[in-house]
Amino acid sequence: MRRRPVYLQGQGLACALGQTLPQCLSAWAAGATPPLQRRVLGAAVGAGELAVAFRPLPDAQAPCDDDLDGDLDGARWLQRGLHHLERVVAEAGADRRGALLLATSSQDIGRIERGGGWYADGFGFPEAIARQLGWQGPVLTVTTACTSAVNALRQAQTLVAQGEVPSALVLGVELSSRFTLSGFAALQLLAEWPEGAQVPTAGLVLGEAVAALSIGPAESRWRLCGAGHCVSGSDPAGPTGVAIGRAVQAALNQAGWSGSEVGHIKAHATGQPGSDVLEDEWLNRLLPHRPERTRLKALLGHTQGASAAAELALMTAGPPLPGLDADRPGLLALNLGFGGCHGALLLEDAAATARGQADAH
Amino acid sequence: MRTDAAEAGSPALWALAGRCADPNPNDWPQDLQRRLGRRPRRLGRWAERALHGALCCLEATGEATLPGDAALLVCSLNGAQPTLRAALADLAQGQLPLPYTFLQSQAAVLLSVLAAHLGWCGDAQAVARRDPLALLHAQLIDAPPGGLLIGWVEEAAPAVGLPPGAAGACTWHHHWLRWRRADAATLDRPLDDVPHCRDLAPADLWSPALTHLRT
Numbered sequence: 286m287r288r289r290p291v292y293l294q295g296q297g298l299a300c301a302l303g304q305t306l307p308q309c310l311s312a313w314a315a316g317a318t319p320p321l322q323r324r325v326l327g328a329a330v331g332a333g334e335l336a337v338a339f340r341p342l343p344d345a346q347a348p349c350d351d352d353l354d355g356d357l358d359g360a361r362w363l364q365r366g367l368h369h370l371e372r373v374v375a376e377a378g379a380d381r382r383g384a385l386l387l388a389t390s391s392q393d394i395g396r397i398e399r400g401g402g403w404y405a406d407g408f409g410f411p412e413a414i415a416r417q418l419g420w421q422g423p424v425l426t427v428t429t430a431c432t433s434a435v436n437a438l439r440q441a442q443t444l445v446a447q448g449e450v451p452s453a454l455v456l457g458v459e460l461s462s463r464f465t466l467s468g469f470a471a472l473q474l475l476a477e478w479p480e481g482a483q484v485p486t487a488g489l490v491l492g493e494a495v496a497a498l499s500i501g502p503a504e505s506r507w508r509l510c511g512a513g514h515c516v517s518g519s520d521p522a523g524p525t526g527v528a529i530g531r532a533v534q535a536a537l538n539q540a541g542w543s544g545s546e547v548g549h550i551k552a553h554a555t556g557q558p559g560s561d562v563l564e565d566e567w568l569n570r571l572l573p574h575r576p577e578r579t580r581l582k583a584l585l586g587h588t589q590g591a592s593a594a595a596e597l598a599l600m601t602a603g604p605p606l607p608g609l610d611a612d613r614p615g616l617l618a619l620n621l622g623f624g625g626c627h628g629a630l631l632l633e634d635a636a637a638t639a640r641g642q643a644d645a646h
Numbered sequence: 647m648r649t650d651a652a653e654a655g656s657p658a659l660w661a662l663a664g665r666c667a668d669p670n671p672n673d674w675p676q677d678l679q680r681r682l683g684r685r686p687r688r689l690g691r692w693a694e695r696a697l698h699g700a701l702c703c704l705e706a707t708g709e710a711t712l713p714g715d716a717a718l719l720v721c722s723l724n725g726a727q728p729t730l731r732a733a734l735a736d737l738a739q740g741q742l743p744l745p746y747t748f749l750q751s752q753a754a755v756l757l758s759v760l761a762a763h764l765g766w767c768g769d770a771q772a773v774a775r776r777d778p779l780a781l782l783h784a785q786l787i788d789a790p791p792g793g794l795l796i797g798w799v800e801e802a803a804p805a806v807g808l809p810p811g812a813a814g815a816c817t818w819h820h821h822w823l824r825w826r827r828a829d830a831a832t833l834d835r836p837l838d839d840v841p842h843c844r845d846l847a848p849a850d851l852w853s854p855a856l857t858h859l860r861t
Binding site: 426514515516 | 723724730734737738744745747752754756757761763770773781783
């Protein structure tokens with residue numbers, strides 16, 4: 286069977302900007318900055334209290350710094366997650382016979398650390414989601430850290446393009462976990478928030494998100510046309526320029542594009558000076574015409590494995606992105622993650638092409 | 647990323663170039679140390695086990711390393727869960743995770759461990775799926791020209807009591823396969839005699855009798 290074109294059919298999002306995609310879009314358009322939460326993690330080894338900044342989902346059940354002793358037990362953690370999942374899936378629209386691809390780094394660690402039991406094996410969480418959604422098709426989890434949603438979209442693209450499934454749904458899920466926050470803090474990656482300070486130090490802020498991207502063969506505004514992923518063994522916790530280049534080039538090759546056709550970039554941009562500079566340098570080298578960039582982690586927080594799904598849900602559901610036109614219809618999404626993971630996606634904006642054709646007439 | 651054969655609409659033929667299967671030798675940690683020429687440091691048990699399997703599989707293939715245009719896929723239902731369990735137990739006692747403990751709990755970090763020790767840089771993913779055949783099929787239909795190195799890796803044998811129907815539940819906690827594209831002209835039998843990936847039972851995947859596949 287020939288490979289058929291694959292399109293983004295729908296989006297759903299709950300994140301720090303709002304509990305629904307329209308709320309998120311309105312907040313983004315209004316330039317709103319979601320409030321930061323101060324999370325006390327405990328006593329660092331040989332030091333005093335360790336507290337960091339966090340961007341929670343703004344619902345009534347949002348965990349606070351003392352939630353391990355509070356009302357949000359394991360069952361309620363799961364209930365909260367499933368509630369958001371059901372809503373974003375309804376927003377995105379989904380055929381339950383298609384493939385369900387879960388992109389997550391921290392899975393349901395937050396549930397377990399609040400007293401929830403372990404499933405019979407490590408696939409219990411995706412299966413709990415599938416049961417809740419009444420899913421009938423195959424279920425797959427991708428765990429490539431912060432490139433998880435990139436790879437879930439790649440897998441979805443393959444399955445739909447080859448006719449293996451009628452459609453696919455990529456779900457990005459990152460919900461509060463003290464272990465994950467503590468782990469990032471142990472690596473000294475997070476913006477810390479000393480007691481008494483009005484604002485945290487500069488740096489990476491983690492956030493919560495539940496995002497859905499529905500993928501199918503029906504023609505729509507956004508075509509998923511290229512993807513690439515490259516793992517480097519040189520640094521398990523940081524990006525390398527060569528691997529960024531390989532991932533972007535692989536995506537361009539699959540799309541059959543040159544870099545000049547990229548008109549806008551969804552940058553990874555976590556807020557860590559070193560990796561952000563490296564990312565910018567390599568994007569400038571690869572795309573010397575310097576397309577416009579959107580950096581969303583300053584608003585959503587870094588939503589890890591869900592970040593590509595969450596950020597793309599927002600960007601593709603919103604108004605036209607600056608820089609996209611008939612000559613440069615490509616949106617490049619770059620995500621970088623632990624494990625030397627470097628992921629790139631290319632989407633073509635048919636509306637930009639159509640605008641160019643209309644202008645020509 | 648597509649194979650030429652599939653692009654042309656014809657079935658692709660794959661040859662199993664090498665495999666590494668359970669049971670591991672009891673002295674696999676020592677064997678891993680011998681292969682690396684040094685004691686592995688701060689990798690975690692799961693990553694060590696995966697690395698040992700990948701190295702054994704490549705040795706069986708006769709490849710010094712994985713080609714840059716091959717894909718690497720690790721499938722695990724439990725991932726680094728034993729490390730995570732221990733770390734969460736410490737966290738419950740108020741002890742924050744140490745940096746290496748946290749990294750060892752991240753499935754993706756296994757990928758950089760493999761890339762570093764295989765001297766390789768390329769397309770790698772860590773995934774979880776119950777059905778090993780469906781997973782393999784989905785990877786092969788989009789495999790790059792250099793083929794696929796795929797491993798099913800669990801740190802320990804699966805617990806008794808997996809859900810009914812869990813495919814190959816007790817047989818695939820440590821299994822690596824190296825698939826390369828093959829030319830039908832080199833086959834010693836008609837192409838139609840080569841099983842299609844969809845027609846196999848999970849146990850067939852681990853059988854030494856399996857040498858070729860169609861997708």
